Amino acid sequence: MTPNLPIILPQIILAAGGILAYGAGAFLPRKRGLPFTIAMLTVAAALLAALPGVRAAGEFAGLVDISPFSRFYTILLALITLLALLFLHPYARRRNFDHEVLYGTLLFGALGMVVLAAASNWLGFFLGFELLSISLYILIAIRREKEISYEAGIKYFIMGAVASSFLVFGIGLLYAGSGTLAIAASLRSMNSAGAAPLALAGLGLILVGTGFKLSLVPFHLWAPDVYEGAPAPITAFLATGTKIALFAFLLRLTRGQAINEFLWPVLWALAALTMIAGNLTALAQQRVKRLLAYSSVAHMGYLLMALLAGGDHGLAAVMFYSVVYGLMDLAVFAALGLMSPEDEDLNLLEECRGLGYRHPLAAGLLALGLLALAGLPPTGGLVGKFLLFTAAFRAGFTGLAMIGIVTSIVSIYFYLKVITALYLQAPEAPEPRPLPGGPAGSGKLAALLLILGLLWLGLLPQGLLEAIDRVIVAL
Amino acid sequence: MNSLTLLSVIVFLPTLSAALLLAMAKHGAFCRWLSLAATGAVLLLVTALFWLPGAAGPGPWSMGGSLPWMSRFGIEYRLSCDSISLLLILLTALLSLLAVLVSWQSIRVGRAGRAGVHLFHASLLLAETAMLGIFLAGDLFLFYLFWEFQLLPIFLLIGRWGHENRIRAALKFLLFSISGSLFMLAGLIGLYLAHGTATGRHTLSLAALLGTPLDPAVEPWLFAAFAIAFAVKIPLVPIHTWLPDAHTEAPKAGSVILAGLLLKTGAYGLLRFAFPLFPAAAAGATPLLLILGVAGLGYSTWIAMAQKDMKRLVAYSSIGHMGLVVMGIAAWNSTALTGALVQMVNHGITTAALFILVGMLDERAGSRNLADFGGLWRSMPVFSGFFLLFALSSLGLPGLNNFIGEIMILLGLFRTWPVLATLAFGATVLILVYVLRLVQELLFGPGPAATGRFEDLTAREIVILLPLAAGTVGIGVYPLPLLRMLAEPVRLLLAGG
Numbered sequence: 023m024t025p026n027l028p029i030i031l032p033q034i035i036l037a038a039g040g041i042l043a044y045g046a047g048a049f050l051p052r053k054r055g056l057p058f059t060i061a062m063l064t065v066a067a068a069l070l071a072a073l074p075g076v077r078a079a080g081e082f083a084g085l086v087d088i089s090p091f092s093r094f095y096t097i098l099l100a101l102i103t104l105l106a107l108l109f110l111h112p113y114a115r116r117r118n119f120d121h122e123v124l125y126g127t128l129l130f131g132a133l134g135m136v137v138l139a140a141a142s143n144w145l146g147f148f149l150g151f152e153l154l155s156i157s158l159y160i161l162i163a164i165r166r167e168k169e170i171s172y173e174a175g176i177k178y179f180i181m182g183a184v185a186s187s188f189l190v191f192g193i194g195l196l197y198a199g200s201g202t203l204a205i206a207a208s209l210r211s212m213n214s215a216g217a218a219p220l221a222l223a224g225l226g227l228i229l230v231g232t233g234f235k236l237s238l239v240p241f242h243l244w245a246p247d248v249y250e251g252a253p254a255p256i257t258a259f260l261a262t263g264t265k266i267a268l269f270a271f272l273l274r275l276t277r278g279q280a281i282n283e284f285l286w287p288v289l290w291a292l293a294a295l296t297m298i299a300g301n302l303t304a305l306a307q308q309r310v311k312r313l314l315a316y317s318s319v320a321h322m323g324y325l326l327m328a329l330l331a332g333g334d335h336g337l338a339a340v341m342f343y344s345v346v347y348g349l350m351d352l353a354v355f356a357a358l359g360l361m362s363p364e365d366e367d368l369n370l371l372e373e374c375r376g377l378g379y380r381h382p383l384a385a386g387l388l389a390l391g392l393l394a395l396a397g398l399p400p401t402g403g404l405v406g407k408f409l410l411f412t413a414a415f416r417a418g419f420t421g422l423a424m425i426g427i428v429t430s431i432v433s434i435y436f437y438l439k440v441i442t443a444l445y446l447q448a449p450e451a452p453e454p455r456p457l458p459g460g461p462a463g464s465g466k467l468a469a470l471l472l473i474l475g476l477l478w479l480g481l482l483p484q485g486l487l488e489a490i491d492r493v494i495v496a497l
Numbered sequence: 498m499n500s501l502t503l504l505s506v507i508v509f510l511p512t513l514s515a516a517l518l519l520a521m522a523k524h525g526a527f528c529r530w531l532s533l534a535a536t537g538a539v540l541l542l543v544t545a546l547f548w549l550p551g552a553a554g555p556g557p558w559s560m561g562g563s564l565p566w567m568s569r570f571g572i573e574y575r576l577s578c579d580s581i582s583l584l585l586i587l588l589t590a591l592l593s594l595l596a597v598l599v600s601w602q603s604i605r606v607g608r609a610g611r612a613g614v615h616l617f618h619a620s621l622l623l624a625e626t627a628m629l630g631i632f633l634a635g636d637l638f639l640f641y642l643f644w645e646f647q648l649l650p651i652f653l654l655i656g657r658w659g660h661e662n663r664i665r666a667a668l669k670f671l672l673f674s675i676s677g678s679l680f681m682l683a684g685l686i687g688l689y690l691a692h693g694t695a696t697g698r699h700t701l702s703l704a705a706l707l708g709t710p711l712d713p714a715v716e717p718w719l720f721a722a723f724a725i726a727f728a729v730k731i732p733l734v735p736i737h738t739w740l741p742d743a744h745t746e747a748p749k750a751g752s753v754i755l756a757g758l759l760l761k762t763g764a765y766g767l768l769r770f771a772f773p774l775f776p777a778a779a780a781g782a783t784p785l786l787l788i789l790g791v792a793g794l795g796y797s798t799w800i801a802m803a804q805k806d807m808k809r810l811v812a813y814s815s816i817g818h819m820g821l822v823v824m825g826i827a828a829w830n831s832t833a834l835t836g837a838l839v840q841m842v843n844h845g846i847t848t849a850a851l852f853i854l855v856g857m858l859d860e861r862a863g864s865r866n867l868a869d870f871g872g873l874w875r876s877m878p879v880f881s882g883f884f885l886l887f888a889l890s891s892l893g894l895p896g897l898n899n900f901i902g903e904i905m906i907l908l909g910l911f912r913t914w915p916v917l918a919t920l921a922f923g924a925t926v927l928i929l930v931y932v933l934r935l936v937q938e939l940l941f942g943p944g945p946a947a948t949g950r951f952e953d954l955t956a957r958e959i960v961i962l963l964p965l966a967a968g969t970v971g972i973g974v975y976p977l978p979l980l981r982m983l984a985e986p987v988r989l990l991l992a993g994g
């Protein structure tokens with residue numbers, strides 16, 4: 023059977039764009055803006071290629087499964103990459119690291135996410151997973167002269183290596199126990215006639231590996247350090263893209279599989295722990311990036327709750343919240359990047375005082391992102407929370423949903439702490455550290471787009487909800 | 498123009514103006530004029546509604562409509578207005594306009610910083626939209642959206658333009674409110690799913706949800722989830738502790754919005770949503786609500802007697818009055834419920850006026866401490882006249898507005914709960930003690946020499962107080978039109994929504 027190349031067009035475009043960007047740096051080093059232009063065009067082309075109606079669905083070489091579902095996630099991830107690029111460009115340019123390695127690697131990272139979200143085979147899954155991880159090791163430490171970034175890169179690498187070894191071993195065991203590498207088939211083999219303990223152990227190890235990358239409690243301890251150390255726009259890309267791609271994969275894993283009965287108690291506990299520990303730890307943080315890191319940990323718990331709820335409603339809730347989560351986490355980290363002085367990213371809560379008046383747009387973006395994270399109107403956060411909790415209550419997870427509601431109340435306090443600093447407190451030092459010079463045009467454009475997006479999801483979500491329904495029907 | 502469009506214009510005109518304000522951050526002086534124009538236009542539109550055929554009459558009247566919104570979840574954009582809503586949006590529109598006027602001098606470019614003024618007025622306008630939306634929403638999700646949305650502008654108003662401990666007070670206010678409202682979200686989802694299971698149709702439209710058959714084991718929990726959210730706002734003792742702080746620290750306009758409108762949203766939620774949606778559970782909770790109401794009335798009166806800060810004193814008196822309103826709602830008969838509605842309007846007028854007057858003194862003297870004043874009757878006769886009028890109204894003098902509401906609540910209550918009604922009556926008599934002490938020390942007693950130098954009210958300030966004074970006397974002397982227009986919607990509420 024000849025591989026059906028056209029159906030993986032977005033993946034091909036991303037890979038080709040990455041190579042082109044590297045090449046542009048090697049052969050045309052004087053054209054400073056070229057790698058960025060290539061990256062933008064590549065992601066835009068990949069986005070267009072993934073739009074519905076362009077290609078037929080099908081499986082490619084047994085590795086990835088191109089369906090409306092994976093297409094939905096391809097579009098979402100490409101959109102996130104596009105916005106991250108818009109934020110990254112002025113940030114990197116002002117700090118002189120806007121070279122081809124940055125953009126080329128980012129494109130490969132995006133490719134990894136897209137492959138991961140569409141994987142139908144454990145090898146395809148591992149391929150995407152590693153492609154994404156290796157790109158991120160580089161991106162986090164891309165400012166080698168920065169000690170904190172370097173440290174964060176090493177931490178992420180060590181953690182990633184551990185996670186990968188868990189994954190490889192788990193995949194091996196699962197293969198030995200089920201005799202197949204196709205994800206669906208290997209899971210099906212488990213619920214017929216008494217699951218092979220070997221395969222079950224393999225699946226457990228795989229979940230530990232993904233748990234690390236998703237920063238589920240208790241595998242989350244790396245997250246605050248890495249989020250803090252990486253340049254803010256990279257953190258934005260890392261915090262949103264990785265998590266969304268992995269959740270797309272988990273959705274596929276849990277969809278219609280009877281195997282869930284083994285894992286439910288474990289996942290239940292993971293979700294509860296993640297919501298509780300994530301939110302409670304965030305309460306104590308004095309640095310904004312760490313606070314947001316714990317908040318994003320806690321949000322993994324909310325998503326896991328809806329994933330557990332399962333069914334069409336749980337699936338729709340996770341898909342909708344993936345979009346909301348992507349926009350709001352991108353918003354908060356990118357906004358920090360927009361307001362950061364050159365030498366060091368904005369991080370201390372005291373430094374944020376009064377910024378709401380000095381940088382109306384960036385601070386407005388941060389505030390709106392925080393409101394969305396807190397689940398307050400008029401943002402998509404409220405609609406998303408409504409969907410998540412409705413799915414959980416509907417599936418009978420009343421206890422888990424109540425934990426979610428109580429921890430959301432706790433979370434309001436630390437989100438408000440940041441908003442209070444931005445708008446209610448007078449700046450401590452009369453003269454703030456100046457922002458680096460240079461154009462910020464694309465960052466402002468992306469900020470406006472994100473603000474509109476968050477409001478759109480909060481006030482007119484019907485279009486997206488219907489699109490999600492169509493995707494689910496096609497599954 | 499159909500009625501949905503008209504109501505939408507009323508609700509979102511302030512939002513549009515707020516967006517305009519935020520876009521023109523650089524023109525500080527222009528902001529207050531735009532804000533005034535927007536609130537004035539809303540007031541005109543709401544007043545115009547009274548001339549619609551039947552609107553202020555005794556018969557059944559309502560207007561509104563709906564548009565599909567999130568049809569996937571049976572959520573629609575539905576606004577509906579009956580005479581109760583009409584009365585409350587009139588109060589909202591009036592007090593919002595006054596809130597702009599009372600801030601005319603105090604929130605200025607110079608004091609709040611160049612970037613502050615537009616944000617202040619934008620917050621006021623957004624708060625107005627939220628309140629109007631709360632009183633008009635005919636869909637639970639829409640209601641919840643406005644309900645949560647009202648918190649942010651008020652949080653900003655208190656936290657940015659308040660007094661010394663403003664940030665702490667603002668955070669306390671917001672955390673109390675959100676703790677309550679997230680439980681309401683859980684209750685809302687529970688009701689939504691229960692209705693869907695029972696009828697096969699998932700919807701959040703209020704009209705459709707009324708009369709949902711509920712499992713008797715579940716209903717009290719759902720009722721409690723809603724009631725907690727409303728009780729925080731009202732506020733019922735013992736979850737009232739945010740209110741004295743928030744009121745004391747808020748700027749004048751913030752106090753007007755808080756006392757005049759925000760507390761009403763809690764009582765409105767109770768009578769429009771919690772009671773009609775869960776009649777059995779509400780009946781079961783009546784004794785508890787009555788006891789909390791009378792306890793709040795007595796307790797707050799007792800605490801008010803010890804207050805030295807005038808704003809705090811008025812704040813505690815607010816808790817007491819709202820306790821009485823809750824008793825009127827909980828009694829759930831036509832006399833008491835009508836009384837509670839009248840009292841909601843009265844309290845909005847009187848307490849807002851008292852906060853405005855205390856704020857005016859604060860502007861002149863830089864103090865709200867009762868001990869710093871005395872003998873104002875000689876130096877500020879106009880101020881003193883207004884103050885005496887609103888103070889007397891607050892203690893329930895016959896012929897002024899509060900008397901009508903209080904007597905109706907007590908009469909309605911007495912029929913079924915004579916003991917509690919007697920206790921409540923006793924507590925209202927005690928209000929006399931602290932209000933008379935306030936009046937005596939402030940207006941007539943001997944005071945520091947400095948109080949003689951204060952300038953009397955300016956024309957702007959008199960214009961602010963006149964409509965409130967007119968309402969106080971008007972409702973007190975001739976309440977019949979008000980009672981007539983409330984009769985039919987109250988009957989409908991008692992009959993199950």
